[in-house]
Amino acid sequence: MSEEEKRLFESLYRIRRVELEIARVYSSDVVKSPIHLSIGQEYIAVGICDILKKTDVVFGTYRGHALYLAKGGGLKAMMAELYGKIGGCCKGKGGSMHLADKAVNMMGTSAIVASSIPEAVGYALAIQYQSSNQVVVCFFGDGATSEGVFHESLNFASLKKLPILFICENNDYAIHSRLSDRSVQQDLHKFAESHHISASVFTECDIIKLRDNAKNIVSSIRAGRGPHFLEVYTYRWMEHVGPEHDWNLGYRSKDEIEFWKNNDPVECLGNMLPERERTYIEETVNQEVAIAMDFASQSPFPDAGELYKDVYD
């Protein structure tokens, strides 16, 4: 077991643990906003961010807890944000759907599907203009590929050969609607090929392979060879929004989750660790999470004057 794998397990476990904790406290209404849990999909953000530098830039979506934490965003600030507190990463004005941590180049997440994709492309344009060697990674779901601005963004990124990696987390569902009911083209990476962007698809549920696969891609982008589009098959374990499972709704079958649960990267990596090391990591993270929850509940709410701040710079 290498240090790298330990690091990946720790990051994965932290996100899983925090999200389970969020789900646990949710019924007490301390988090007064919608939550979109990443449970089951964390390995994508963790695997990709593991090969990025701190100076690299990520853009994500309202299902953003995993990306925020994987990029190195502050845990205490995230929890306080979910609690609507002044100690939150956005002073409580953003909440779960709008996380950001500028210090680690985690750009703000949006609740409007696909709307941060052109911004990621614009950031990449600025990187090219400034001759910096940063890379932008833009995360979005399969639902975003039906938006016009998705195609506009791909075309522009290809036209200018920008340093950007598009990660399409294809979990097959946009809320409760299957991809096959929404799109004739179901090989989503082929959209990128039609824009002359090099594209690939990753179908396994294996964080090590995903990371190694993406490593070469990111190096190629950093070397100035233009954008890449990586479609990653994945599965959302929980309901679209909220802390529960949603098998009772009947729009998807429980059989679908078998493969993903059996190959859960959190468990797979954890099982590879010597028990003592796994326990040590888990206990350390558990404590870190407890401290963050405590910080969130102790942090004060913003005072009334805060309503009027930050409308303009």
Added chain:
Amino acid sequence: MTNNRILTYSEAILEAITQEMDNDESVFVLGQGVDDPKGTLGTTIDLHKKFGKSRSFDVPVAEEGILGVAIGAALAGLRPINVHIRVDFLLVCMNQLINMAAKSHYMFGGSFNIPIVVRGSIGRSWGQGAQHSQALHSFFMHTPGLKVVAPTFASDAKGAMIASIRDNNPVIFIEHRMLYSLKENVPIESYTREQGKARIVRKGVDVTIVAISHMVVESLRACIHLESIGINAEVIDPIWLSPLDIESIVSSVRKTGYLLVVDNAWLTCGASAEISMQVVQKLQGTCKVHVDRLGFENTPCPTTKPLENIFYPSPSMIAAKVHKMLYSDRESWSPPISESKEVANFKGPF
């Protein structure tokens, strides 16, 4: 050598952008046709030759995507100017303007700035029709997080453009196709027009006319008619619609007792409604105030000339409205109708 030259409105905008691009390498221009031989009605002409193709470039016909690109570049510290040859095209990028640009600073607790300038030109006449003539400044005024500026005169256009480029917030810069050829003395040096500061274009004592964009020019023509019957109107060009210099307007109305808002737009829920309401809120109970307004007829803009002539307020209509406000007990009066020369002369094609 004099520090003032006569420039057209479009030359003034070009000079402002050129000076800021010289001054700050982070400023760049992107938009459909900005580097073509027409150069956005002259306002971006040859910038790509002077500053290189990375600083002034054409873009795909993808308004939302390109505005998002501008926002992303701004997040990385650049200062993009995104150019649209008609305001109507901004409707295609409203998601990026309203949901993203206007919200990002607030939603992320002040940690990100979006210093973009989004230019849009209002069209009029010679068959611009329903989709090339809309003036949507009130849409943007409605949204906290955006600034809106609509200068009428060349010197204000230059100063407001420089102020907009230097601002750390998204600024919607509203131009008007009929203004591009109008000339004014414009200082050669770089300067800014202060935000939230109106310009009193004409001093008067009998009535306050607050006019927006091209309607300032039409209102000044109306004043000549009014003068012939002994009415001396004060004309205020707010220049900045958000932030709005309501104090200058209020102090003028306190003096005259009459306010006519002439908007280059529809009236319902528009800038005229907002300005009138704010004036009434500030003055009611302290003095007698009469308020009225003029703007587009409440229809889409027709293409055919005879109907288009009725659609827009004219100097004659403005003068008649003022007369009616001041002398409601007298028989109505209206000066002869004549078409304003920049409207009559306009033959496109853009």
